[in-house]
Amino acid sequence: xxxxxxxxxxxxxxxxxxxxxxxxxxxxxxxxxxxxxxxxxxxxxxxxxxxxxxxxxxxxxxxxxxxxxxxxxxxxxxxxxxxxxxxxxxxxxxxxxxxxxxxxxxxxxxxxxxxxxxxxxxxxxxxxxxxxxxxxxxxxxxxxxxxxxxxxxxxxxxxxxxxxxxxxxxxxxxxxxxxxxxxxxxxxxxxxxxxxxxxxxxxxxxxxxxxxxxxxxxxxxxxxxxxxxxxxxxxxxxxxxxxxxxxxxxxxxxxxxxxxxxxxxxxxxxxxxxxxxxxxxxxxxxxxxxxxxxxx
Amino acid sequence: xxxxxxxxxxxxxxxxxxxxxxxxxxxxxxxxxxxxxxxxxxxxxxxxxxxxxxxxxxxxxxxxxxxxxxxxxxxxxxxxxxxxxxxxxxxxxxxxxxxxxxxxxxxxxxxxxxxxxxxxxxxxxxxxxxxxxxxxxxxxxxxxxxxxxxxxxxxxxxxxxxxxxxxxxxxxxxxxxxxxxxxxxxxxxxxxxxxxxxxxxxxxx
Numbered sequence: 321x322x323x324x325x326x327x328x329x330x331x332x333x334x335x336x337x338x339x340x341x342x343x344x345x346x347x348x349x350x351x352x353x354x355x356x357x358x359x360x361x362x363x364x365x366x367x368x369x370x371x372x373x374x375x376x377x378x379x380x381x382x383x384x385x386x387x388x389x390x391x392x393x394x395x396x397x398x399x400x401x402x403x404x405x406x407x408x409x410x411x412x413x414x415x416x417x418x419x420x421x422x423x424x425x426x427x428x429x430x431x432x433x434x435x436x437x438x439x440x441x442x443x444x445x446x447x448x449x450x451x452x453x454x455x456x457x458x459x460x461x462x463x464x465x466x467x468x469x470x471x472x473x474x475x476x477x478x479x480x481x482x483x484x485x486x487x488x489x490x491x492x493x494x495x496x497x498x499x500x501x502x503x504x505x506x507x508x509x510x511x512x513x514x515x516x517x518x519x520x521x522x523x524x525x526x527x528x529x530x531x532x533x534x535x536x537x538x539x540x541x542x543x544x545x546x547x548x549x550x551x552x553x554x555x556x557x558x559x560x561x562x563x564x565x566x567x568x569x570x571x572x573x574x575x576x577x578x579x580x581x582x583x584x585x586x587x588x589x590x591x592x593x594x595x596x597x598x599x600x601x602x603x604x605x606x607x608x609x610x611x612x613x614x615x616x
Numbered sequence: 617x618x619x620x621x622x623x624x625x626x627x628x629x630x631x632x633x634x635x636x637x638x639x640x641x642x643x644x645x646x647x648x649x650x651x652x653x654x655x656x657x658x659x660x661x662x663x664x665x666x667x668x669x670x671x672x673x674x675x676x677x678x679x680x681x682x683x684x685x686x687x688x689x690x691x692x693x694x695x696x697x698x699x700x701x702x703x704x705x706x707x708x709x710x711x712x713x714x715x716x717x718x719x720x721x722x723x724x725x726x727x728x729x730x731x732x733x734x735x736x737x738x739x740x741x742x743x744x745x746x747x748x749x750x751x752x753x754x755x756x757x758x759x760x761x762x763x764x765x766x767x768x769x770x771x772x773x774x775x776x777x778x779x780x781x782x783x784x785x786x787x788x789x790x791x792x793x794x795x796x797x798x799x800x801x802x803x804x805x806x807x808x809x810x811x812x813x814x815x816x817x818x819x820x821x
Binding site: 429 | 768790798
């Protein structure tokens with residue numbers, strides 16, 4: 321079901337994320353998806369995440385659909401020009417995919433094919449505009465589509481804790497003008513900063529699902545602080561991860577922090593998006609502990 | 617000066633502020649500068665009752681030191697001007713915009729691709745010769761060459777501490793565009809409204 325309808329019905333949206341494997345054996349990925357599915361409204365399927373080549377997201381979405389699991393098809397502009405993007409979006413419509421997450425995508429030099437050609441024929445804004453055109457029954461060049469046009473719920477991303485924030489707000493507004501209907505955010509660890517962000521985007525009237533990345537240890541937190549855009553893990557959380565090494569190693573500290581963040585962030589937003597980065601088995605526990613369940 | 621073509625006046629008119637100062641570069645004209653069209657446009661602008669306060673003609677606007685010295689001679693005119701309308705290639709417009717960080721600069725030309733030719737003066741500014749110059753919308757900083765992804769609609773989420781995700785030595789071009797726009801009382805409202813999509817046909821002429 322489209323998120324727009326769920327939000328309209330007053331539902332607090334819960335999503336998780338799945339990275340397709342590097343290979344074509346999907347048993348493990350499918351098992352992870354099946355484990356998480358009872359607790360979420362939909363599962364995002366990433367698109368060559370971090371510019372690392374993997375199985376195609378569209379194929380993974382189709383498999384999830386066949387298992388009656390609702391996917392969110394993530395589409396980046398890094399690997400495909402406007403012809404290929406439109407073609408894949410139409411294929412997504414054929415497979416009954418309702419929700420899209422439209423992104424510019426990481427640069428090729430960040431991934432495992434650093435020598436590849438970065439495409440970026442379109443970007444997240446023009447990609448949204450392109451989908452809107454398809455929904456209006458025309459392709460990007462203005463040629464008519466045959467039959468009933470496709471209909472999606474179009475999402476995008478935003479970094480609420482980026483500094484400075486103004487460039488993020490500028491882009492967010494442009495995305496909304498280009499047809500974006502919901503936002504999933506970069507990982508948030510600072511509740512006050514997020515509350516302030518939500519106040520400044522209130523006038524846009526578009527639902528925001530806050531991003532949660534489970535902290536696996538102090539090393540990961542420090543690495544993200546130094547290298548990942550829009551993320552700042554405060555020192556007190558790093559100290560909490562350092563305090564009991566065994567508890568952190570087992571994942572318990574990360575689970576507790578994630579659950580607490582969800583509880584504290586929930587009053588400010590319309591949903592939560594979990595990015596477990598391989599710790600998919602911890603998702604049910606996090607959600608149970610946070611008291612958030614996906615009412616379907 | 618590479619191969620340039622004047623922008624249509626309809627594309628420029630909405631952005632004019634009081635006191636327009638024309639700046640035209642006649643450097644490397646052995647390649648091509650549309651001199652005749654420039655004279656015609658100038659005459660046409662005058663008939664529109666636009667307040668054109670003056671004209672500065674230069675050679676090699678892309679030569680930073682030389683241009684900085686020449687601009688000194690016109691300090692008063694530049695201070696009074698609301699808009700600087702620049703007829704030069706993308707490198708020239710960017711050089712001028714960087715020398716005059718608090719002025720609104722409009723690009724009067726589109727720069728087209730010339731194989732094997734990228735200007736005579738070594739410079740830190742790059743023009744991709746895309747044929748649809750955006751510098752008038754982006755505070756004189758080129759989104760194609762200053763952004764590692766060549767994004768036309770704003771920054772991606774990969775900026776950290778003002779640097780690009782590709783390299784900690786590379787500034788985020790879009791953060792620079794938006795900060796500079798804010799400093800000169802912009803961004804131009806149109807940059808927020810329009811969805812820019814590149815026309816690659818213009819790169820193959």
